[in-house]
Amino acid sequence: LYGSGKTQIKSGVGFFDHMLEALGKHSLMDLEIHCKGDTHIDNHHSVEDCGIALGEALHTILYPLAGVERFGNGSVVMDEACVECDMDLSNRAYLVFDTSACELKGKVGEFDVELVEEFFKALCFNANISAHIVVKRGKNLHHIVEAMFKAFALSFRRAISPNERVGTPSTKGVL
Secondary structure: OOOOOOEEEEOOOHHHHHHHHHHHHHHOOOEEEEOOOOOOOOOHHHHHHHHHHHHHHHHHHHOOOOOEOOEEEEEEEEOOEEEEEEEEOOOOOEEEEEOOOOOOOOEEOOEEOOHHHHHHHHHHHHHOOEEEEEEEEOOOHHHHHHHHHHHHHHHHHHHOOEOHHHOOOOOOOOO
16 A cells, blocks of 8 residues: 555556555555456456455555545546546545536547546555546547546545544544
8 A cells, every 4th residue: 555656467458567566555455456358248357357456455554544644636647638526534435526618538549438437446445435526628538547547546545644633533533
């Protein structure tokens, strides 16, 4: 969780590997993800399963949450694209995935961009993270998707920032 951003990624989906590498690099998590999926059919299950596995691993590491900021946010600009991510390590799953500022349809290489939402849904719902990923602007699908992964990573890195003064970051005493 508190690494240096080293990654070893082999999902079988080229562009997705690039996005997971960006997630590791900018969250400063060390990630090792290997997936052998049914990519001869399509990439859906591989992308979703990577989100599920990563989410389950994060849930195990994070909770019960204590000594961290809990809330994080970040905006990432990639040329014409800008994406914002705000999150709460609430131990309650939720995802707002707002792409109304652009048309998020099509492919980057062989990667269907509709799978980005599937990945973040699987990750958030298995890690019990509440996240809002909002595209503020953008036209280039590569830039938009990469900004999403980097904004999520930055927001997450800020949410897990150690802060012992916080104790359990909840008025209820537990997360």
